[in-house]
Amino acid sequence: MLVRDYMTRHPFMAEPDMSIIEAQRYMGDNNIRHLPIVGDGKRLEGLVTRSSLLVDPGKLGSLDVWEITRYLSRLTVADIMVKREHVVTAAPDATIEEAARTMVERGIGCLPIVEDNVVVGLITENHLLRQLMEMMSMQMPGTRVTIWMPARKKGELAKLVSAIAAQGWGIAALGGVIAPKDPDKWEAVVKVHNVSIAEVEAALSPIEGQEIVDIREG
């Protein structure tokens, strides 16, 4: 699960001399929220987001329509973009979770993916959410069960997995976190295809020390 496999290759990009009016229309027409600005050889120069396009009325001399038009027509993308040195980027061989951490910590919605300063792709929140969906095997229907088990105790997950294996079922998705409200518990989410809720319940409830907290079609 590396960034290179999940990013959008060949993202839409623009040149620094594009007028801001054109950029605004380009982003609006194609529903682009993040527009990397590149020079020759797709080398990263900056990044334009929807918020870069918010023009500060304070900079206008007056609110006269002609004045606004003149002001806007002179602006290019280079004037309003986040400059290269301030753009947070990631490398194509970074892991998905590293990219996610960077985005969460910096509070940003997009990372241009850069190799030797050349833009090779783009990753956004959307990609990460899609990745989560795929990890939980959303595209195939099945039974989704949430189980609490003691945290920091060896062999608990193995018990769960072998109970499923004993039925001859396959695991479509498996994920786990420390339980949200109880640091002593570990929460595992398992998805199994082609098996009914009742069957899953019957197979997993006898496991000692573990508890089914949620079970549903998903």
Place this chain on the structure above:
Amino acid sequence: MQTQQDTPILNVENLAISYKIRDGMVPAVRDVSFKIHRGEAHGIVGESGCGKSTVAFGIVNFLGRNGRIVNGQILFQGRDLVGRSQEELRRLRGDRIAMVYQDPMQALNPTMRIGDQMAEVLVIHRGMSKAEADDRCVQMLEQVHMPDPANMMRRFPHQVSGGQQQRVVIGMALLNDPALLIMDEPTTALDVTVEAAVLDLIAELQHTYDTAIMYISHNLGVVARVSDKVGVMYAGALVERARVSDIYLHPAHPYTQGLMRCVPKLGMNKTDSYLYPIRGRVPAPTNLPAGCVYEPRCDYARPECSQKRPELREVLPGRWVRCHFAEEVLEGKWEPPEELVPDLEKLAKPADGDEAILQIEHAKTYYEAPSKKMIGGERQYVKAVDDVSIAAQRGMTLGIVGESGCGKSTLVKTIIGLEKPTGGEMEFMGLDITVPVSKRNLNLIMIRLLNMMRLGENYYDRLPRQLSGGEKQRVGIARAIAGNPEMILCDEPVSALDVSVQAAVLNLLLETQHKLGSTMVFIAHDLSVIRFFCDTIGVMYLGQFAEIGPAEAIYAPPYHPYTEALLSAVPIPNPTAEQKHIRLSGAVPSALNPPSGCRFHTRCPRRTTLPDGGKICEEETPPWREVSAEHRIACHIPLEELRQIDPVITIDQEESHAR
């Protein structure tokens, strides 16, 4: 929610391109619309002069000084390319749009080493250091499956084979990781075996790089192999756009149907089927019909077709057709016009008997190569034809196939005396081309010949430049048969022609042969054409025959491993056909120093089935194994094993015939 994933990489809408000439504007392309999404390959097929390349040039504005986009828009990643400055386009071409053309040598600089010219792309566009760029280039060469990439970097373009040159060009095009790759007949100049490998490569790269590909070709089989959607162009307009399998199984435009009927499908032969050429020819762009552009040649044409120009409309989901009566065409109620219904039986019957008219025994043609040493040194020979024996029966057609450099043409040149044979015996009986034709009835004879070629008397006074490619080839055939020869040698007579013309010329050759009872030796690299046309086929490899037999026997097991590989490389547009995947590595070795033992052993995929990894193949010349009286295979692998091989191509007959 719509994201940039949904916006097509290339969206061409109502594109019209005209060239300005002295008398006004020539509309070369009209009303062309199509979309290519990321990672998708879109094919464009059509005969020459239909505007395929003009569309490609239009996208990157390489139209020349007199070309102009007069209407429509070209949206690349959602931005219109029409009307952009040269500087902006130059940047796009370098960074995000790449092109690969037919002749790799035109894209490569012959005076620069491959490594240098590849690295230049990165050094100039990306400002990389030379050393870094070199590393990237080696990686790229590896990705396009070049053998020994580090060594390749130091070679000049002429030191690698044609297929490898094209790989270099493709690698170079991908160095900047383009979003759109435009390929204009990239494999047309290559051998079938090399073509198959390059097509595999394109399909693979398309997935790795998520590149949108616009693939232009005249060969539907080739397009079918790389792309899933295809647009058919005719006289500058897009006449049909659909998925490849739909177009093949149920063509909805009369022109597409016509195209399908004039290509011999692998397995068809002259005794049970007929090629129906499309009558007439593509109208000149300055003189287009007022109604449907295809109306003058269309078998379905009705009065309204000549008055109203049809729009491109969606007949079925995903199927766009420019025809007023597409629904009817789809139902497929087509009967060949009466004058075209051939007498298959008559055509099939050989004129007379089994008498061998041409008999070649142990023929050899060597060319002396200059010795590398200054003084003395052994004489070296290029063994272009080496110990070949074959016979041709009267009234029959002998086909010879093989990759380029296998000695096909040299063999024919030796037969007609253009090359001096080095050894062997050749007998030709009843040759009678010396009878002088009296001056008096020369005109009459010429006119009769012209008529026979379906050219008409008014062609008598024309100059060659006033003829189309197909017409020139007809005159060539007329000249060849002027002396009523017993034998006609044809070296790739149709390979340079468009498919509709090709069908007409093949039919003409068949008729001529029947009328004159001549024997033919027919060289072609297209295995479907050979299969259709010939009675006996010899498969040639590096100066020798690998397999000789009746046409139908060659295309079914037992095969020589080389025949098997050739067959698995033929591009077939039929989606119901299943084809084995065999790719030969490398190129045909040099005839100057052919491999010992079996000449094919260096590339043979089946050699390992023999004990000791096929050691015998390196040491001994393979024996001729007789499958039947006429069918022989030169291979060390025993016949029983060769018989076990599954057929290379299996076609679901029912589905294919349903169309």
